[in-house]
Amino acid sequence: MNTTAQPSPEVLRNQLIDTIVRERVAGLYDPQVEEAMRTVPRHEFLPAVSIETAYTNEAVTIKDNPAEDALPFSCASKPDVVFFMLVQLQAREGHRIFEIGAGTGVNAAYLRRLVGPTGHVITGDIDSDVTAYARKTLDATGYGDIEVITRDGALGAEEYGPFDRIIATVGVWDPSPAMRNQLTPGGRLVLPLRWRGLTRSVALVREPNRHRSDSVKVCGFLPMIEETEEHSGYIDDDHLTRLFWDYDQPIDPTALRAAITQPATLAWSETTVGPVESFDGVWLRMSATDPATCRITVKQPAVDAGLRRPANPNLGPALVEGDSMAYLTLARLPSEEGAVPRFRLGAAAYGPAGETLAERLCTQITAWGDDRTAEPVISLYPAGTPDDQLTDGYVIEKPSTRMVISY
Structure with missing residues (x-):
């Protein structure tokens, strides 16, 4: 008979966060994010997998895609990527946050911890199965005050806004006007931005005539379902x-x-x-x-x-x-x-x-x-912005944005 005691969820969770903090794959750190991820029980948002699997530094699929060579419909993201994206977001006490891509609900729970009792979190997904899952797990873990909505994230959530922070946990090829305009001046938009086949987690600050990045980090995310470009x-x-x-x-x-x-x-x-x-x-x-x-x-x-x-x-x-x-x-x-x-x-x-x-x-x-550590500045301008109003750099045209990459 095997009498070896298995580590508790708390021990496994702390071991995972210890590793993430030590390795800092994106070079980013925030003690408030660390506290949130040590507190929220990730395994309770992943009841279909073992506790050991829940606390490995790997993505976990929650809804498969039966198509050939297709990515899953929905996943719980890698914890180290979740960590540095939350650091990029800089969520603080009292902030109003919209999350695009509800996933398991665990990321919304982290956000709820970060914004405190005076803040508000809304998470949404286009897939009703995903939002139903998130609603169930959030209710079961004590986060029933998080709003869960079913809709295309590109439409935003104007009735709950404006937002101090918006974060996407699905890959975004062309950030919609709603994503950009429902953000308060000086607010932050963090999204896995896709272009030319690659994906980077880009943290953008809303300025008067553009959204300008101050952080561009390697990541990988499932694309938004409705984007076909x-x-x-x-x-x-x-x-x-x-x-x-x-x-x-x-x-x-x-x-x-x-x-x-x-x-x-x-x-x-x-x-x-x-x-x-x-x-x-x-x-x-x-x-x-x-x-x-x-x-x-x-x-x-x-x-x-x-x-x-x-x-x-x-x-x-x-x-x-x-x-x-x-x-x-x-x-x-x-x-x-x-x-x-x-x-x-x-x-x-x-x-x-x-x-x-x-x-x-x-x-x-x-x-x-x-120059191996050089990080570009990415600027997003509304489509139709005249060339003389763009910063210097390489321009990629998208239907609703003009994306400028500058080194």
Whole structure:
């Protein structure tokens, strides 16, 4: 008989938060967020999984999507991502907050702890199953005063506003006028912003003529269901290699099918990374400079069949123009036995213009390598804002916003 005592939920929760605080994956910290996450019983919002699973630093699916290669409909986000997004939000006593994406309800509970007895939290989701779940868990855990509404988050919640803070826990491609305008002057909007296939948690402050970022951090979130401006398609008949791009990019994945049957042409930068060093900033710089930037995902059988391995097969940057493509790759450098390995970053190119695309990609690798901690400023202006009223930077046009990325 196994008589070993299992750690209590409180012990497991504190161990998880200890790890998050120690590692600080985004370099952000707020003692009030730490207190909230140590207090709210996350496992009670995830009754379908074990307590041990509830306190691992992993996302937990609460509603699956049966479609091929599709992401789940709803998840409980990774706790370390939840932590730094709450730090970005800077929620304080008395604030009125709208959360877009109700999930399990646990994030709304954290927010309720942060705003205190004089604050107010509204959480919403387009999926009635999700809001019913959140309503049930919030009631069961003593957070019955949190408003839970079923609607498209892009519409906001004007009847409860204006808001000091708005946070989205689903990926947002084009922040709607309601998201931006229902925020008080000087208020903060934190959302997983999507563009050119990547996602970043961006904290934006409302200014008189724009929303300007003061924090841009790596994250991954499910996209909003109603947004359709992001496209995807396979470049092979076996559905092993897939591109993701925006509606304004003239990308036809079928045009690459001949090119990827040929050996890759390789180009290398002088930039190297260690085995655990992030190089996500390369993609961010590409998106701020090159209109051909998109995302590529590659399944292992495609690599086994001869396709050059992308630097990150599950989530990597590429440049695509017509029948040509280049994507980020890496190669291990020779090293002495026992030494920490280093990897050189470069590009794998296909098609007639592949070498030119590879050179462009390597230029951005080098720019990132020269300043690896640089964080861009992202500004969101209403659609139709004249060019002379925009800050300097690279402009990405979206239906309701003009997004400017400046380094």
